[in-house]
Amino acid sequence: MQSLILTTTTRLLAALLLMFSVYALLRGHNLPGGGFIGGLIGATAFILYTIATSEIEARRALRVGPSNIAVVGLGIAGLAGLSAGLAGEPFFTGQWLFLFAEDGGKGLPLSTVLVFDIGVYLAVFGGILTLVFALEEEI
Amino acid sequence: MSWLLVYPIVIPLMTAVLSYLFRNTPAGRWIAVAGTAALLLASLLLMADVLEHGVVVAQMSNWEAPFGITLAADLLGAVMVVITAITGMATVVYSLSDIPVRLERMGYYALLQILLMGVCGAFLTGDLFNLYVWFEVMLIASFGLLVLGGNREQLDGGIKYVMLNLVSTIMFLTGIGLLYGITGTLNMADLHLAVREVQNQGLLTTIAVMFMVAFGVKAALFPLFFWLPASYHTPPVAVSAIFAGLLTKVGVYSLIRCFTLIFDQDVGFTHTLLLWLAVITMVTGVLGAAAMNDFRRILSFHIISQIGYMVLGLAIFTPLGLMGAVFYLVHHIIVKANLFFVAGVAKRIGGSTDLSRLGGLYAHAPLLAFLFLIPAFSLAGFPPLSGFWAKYVVVKAALDLEMWIVAGISLVVGLLTIFSMTKIWGAAFWPAHPDGIKPRLSDLPMGDRLALMLPIICLAALTCIIGLFPEPFVQFAERSATQLLDPTEYITTVLGVQP
Numbered sequence: 079m080q081s082l083i084l085t086t087t088t089r090l091l092a093a094l095l096l097m098f099s100v101y102a103l104l105r106g107h108n109l110p111g112g113g114f115i116g117g118l119i120g121a122t123a124f125i126l127y128t129i130a131t132s133e134i135e136a137r138r139a140l141r142v143g144p145s146n147i148a149v150v151g152l153g154i155a156g157l158a159g160l161s162a163g164l165a166g167e168p169f170f171t172g173q174w175l176f177l178f179a180e181d182g183g184k185g186l187p188l189s190t191v192l193v194f195d196i197g198v199y200l201a202v203f204g205g206i207l208t209l210v211f212a213l214e215e216e217i
Numbered sequence: 218m219s220w221l222l223v224y225p226i227v228i229p230l231m232t233a234v235l236s237y238l239f240r241n242t243p244a245g246r247w248i249a250v251a252g253t254a255a256l257l258l259a260s261l262l263l264m265a266d267v268l269e270h271g272v273v274v275a276q277m278s279n280w281e282a283p284f285g286i287t288l289a290a291d292l293l294g295a296v297m298v299v300i301t302a303i304t305g306m307a308t309v310v311y312s313l314s315d316i317p318v319r320l321e322r323m324g325y326y327a328l329l330q331i332l333l334m335g336v337c338g339a340f341l342t343g344d345l346f347n348l349y350v351w352f353e354v355m356l357i358a359s360f361g362l363l364v365l366g367g368n369r370e371q372l373d374g375g376i377k378y379v380m381l382n383l384v385s386t387i388m389f390l391t392g393i394g395l396l397y398g399i400t401g402t403l404n405m406a407d408l409h410l411a412v413r414e415v416q417n418q419g420l421l422t423t424i425a426v427m428f429m430v431a432f433g434v435k436a437a438l439f440p441l442f443f444w445l446p447a448s449y450h451t452p453p454v455a456v457s458a459i460f461a462g463l464l465t466k467v468g469v470y471s472l473i474r475c476f477t478l479i480f481d482q483d484v485g486f487t488h489t490l491l492l493w494l495a496v497i498t499m500v501t502g503v504l505g506a507a508a509m510n511d512f513r514r515i516l517s518f519h520i521i522s523q524i525g526y527m528v529l530g531l532a533i534f535t536p537l538g539l540m541g542a543v544f545y546l547v548h549h550i551i552v553k554a555n556l557f558f559v560a561g562v563a564k565r566i567g568g569s570t571d572l573s574r575l576g577g578l579y580a581h582a583p584l585l586a587f588l589f590l591i592p593a594f595s596l597a598g599f600p601p602l603s604g605f606w607a608k609y610v611v612v613k614a615a616l617d618l619e620m621w622i623v624a625g626i627s628l629v630v631g632l633l634t635i636f637s638m639t640k641i642w643g644a645a646f647w648p649a650h651p652d653g654i655k656p657r658l659s660d661l662p663m664g665d666r667l668a669l670m671l672p673i674i675c676l677a678a679l680t681c682i683i684g685l686f687p688e689p690f691v692q693f694a695e696r697s698a699t700q701l702l703d704p705t706e707y708i709t710t711v712l713g714v715q716p
Binding site for chain 2: 146
C-alpha cells in the first residue's frame with residue numbers, strides 16, 4: 079500500500095528516530111537509555127521505512143545485511159569485554175580513559191562500557207531488522 | 218581470577234562471529250574448525266589447571282561473589298567442558314561432509330558455535346540466574362539448528378521441542394524467583410549456606426521439585442521426555458549427534474549440581490523421588506526403543522533410557538553412586554554422539570535410516586560395521602568397553618545399599634539395550650539391502666570419507682581407551698564425586714572465606 083502522507087512523514091521521522099537512537103545510546107551510562115533501547119529505536123526508523131516503501135527498498139537503504147550488523151555487534155561487545163585482559167583485570171571489567179582531565183574534574187570520560195553498549199546497539203538493531211525483514215518479505 | 222574460565226565461552230563466540238561473516242566462502246567452515254580446535258586446547262588447559270590447583274574461580278567485572286557473576290570450575294565442570302570440546306570438534310569435522318553448502322550459507326557453523334558457547338557457559342557458571350541465561354542461549358541456538366533448512370518435518374519437530382523447553386525454562390525461572398525471594402542470593406556457593414538458614418523448609422522442598430521438573434524436561438526424564446524422540450531424528454545427522462551427545466547432559470549436569478550443592482536438606486524426599494523417576498525413565502526409554510523401527514529413533518529413545526542410569530547414580534547419593542553418574546555422563550556423550558554419526562554414514566551409503574530400507578552394511582562396509590559394534594556394545598555395557606565400567610559402578614552402588622529391585626531393573630534394561638542394538642544389527646548390517654544397493658564406503662569421495670570416518674574412529678578409540686584403561690578415569694570420577702558430596706572447597710574458593 080502506498081500512502082503519500084506516510085512516505086512524506088517517514089522521510090522526516092526516520093532521520094529523527096535514527097538521531098534520537100544515537101542520543102539514547104550515548105546517555106545510557108548514567109541515565110535511562112543505552113544500547114538496547116537505542117538499538118530498538120534505531121530499528122524503528124527502518125521498520126517505518128519498510129512499511130512506507132517496501133522491504134526491498136529498506137534493505138537497499140541499509141546497504142549491509144542486518145544479520146551481519148547483529149553479528150558484528152556481538153563481536154564488538156565481546157572484544158569490549160576482552161579488552162579488560164590487556165589491563166590485567168578480570169573479563170568485562172570496565173576500562174576508563176579520562177580525556178582532557180584537569181585536576182579534580184573527569185574531563186571527557188570514555189570507557190569500554192560504551193564500546194560494549196555500541197556492540198549491544200548493533201546486535202539489537204541488526205537482530206530486530208533481520209526478523210522484521212523476514213516477516214515483511216513477499217514470497 | 219583465571220582467564221582459563223573465560224576462554225571456553227569467548228572462543229566459540231568469536232568463532233561464531235567470524236564464521237558467520239565468512240559464511241558465503243569456504244573460509245567460514247575452516248574458521249569453525251580452527252575455532253573448535255582452539256576451544257579444545259583451552260578446555261584441556263583448564264582441565265590441567267583444575268587438576269593441579271583444585272577449584273578455579275573467576276569473578277566477572279571484578280565484582281566479588283555473591284554480588285557479581287561467578288564462573289567456577291571443579292573437576293566435574295572441567296571434564297564436561299573438555300568433553301563438550303571433543304564432541305564439538307567431532308561434529309564440526311563431520312559437518313564438513315554432512316552439511317550442504319545451502320545450510321552453511323544460512324549460518325550453520327555460527328549457530329553450532331553459539332550452541333557450544335551456551336553448553337560451556339552452563340557447565341562453568343556458578344550462578345543460578347546465569348545458568349538460566351545459558352539455557353536460553355542453548356535453546357535459541359538449538360532451535361535454529363533444528364529448523365535450519367526448514368522442511369515440514371523439521372518444523373514439526375522444532376515446534377514441539379521449543380514449546381516443551383519453554384515450559385521448562387518458565388518453571389526454572391519461577392523456581393529461581395521463589396528461591397531468591399526466600400534466600401536473597403542466587404550464587405550457588407552462597408545458596409549452599411543460605412538454604413540452611415531458611416525457616417520454611419517445606420517451601421524449599423517445593424522449590425527443589427520445581428527445579429527437578431525444569432531440569433527433568435531438559436534431561437528428558439520420565440514423564441517429561443516427549444519432545445526428544447519427536448525432534449531428534451529430523452535435523453541433519455551432525456546436528457542430531459551433537460544434540461544427542463550434549464543437550465540432555467546439560468540437564469543431568471544441572472540436576473547433579475543443584476541436588477548436591479543446594480538441595481541436600483530433604484534427601485529422603487527429593488532423592489527418593491529422583492530414584493523412582495530414574496528407574497521409570499530407564500524402562501520406558503528402552504521399551505520405546507524396542508518399539509521403534511528407525512535407526513535414529515531407536516537411538517533417541519536410548520538416550521532417555523541411559524539418562525535414567527545417570528540420574529540413578531545421583532539419586533543413590535553415595536560417593537560410589539555419584540562417581541558412577543559422573544563416569545556415565547562422560548562415557549555416554551562419546552558413545553551416543555558416535556552412534557548417531559554411524560547412523561549418518563549408514564544413511565549416506567545405504568540411502569535411509571529406516572531399518573526396513575537398509576541392509577548389506579556388514580557385507581559391503583565391514584569397517585563401518587565394526588565401528589558400530591564398539592559404541593553399540595559400550596552402550597549396552599559389554600566389557601571391556603567404557604559402558605561396562607559405567608554400568609558396573611552404578612549397579613554396584615545400588616547393590617551396596619541393598620536396593621535389589623533397582624539393581625535388577627537396571628540390569629534387565631541393559632539386556633533390552635542389547636536387544637535393540639541387535640535389532641539394528643539384524644536389519645541394517647546383516648541381511649542384503651532390500652533394494653539391491655551395495656552400500657560401500659569406497660563409493661564416497663575421499664574427502665567425504667575422511668570427514669565422516671575420522672570423528673567416528675577417534676570417538677570409538679576413546680571409548681576403547683576408557684574401557685581398557687579405566688583406572689585414571691575411575692580415580693578422576695571418584696575425586697570428582699568426593700568434591701560434589703563435600704563442596705567445602707568449592708564454596709571456600711568461590712566466596713573467598715571459610716564457611
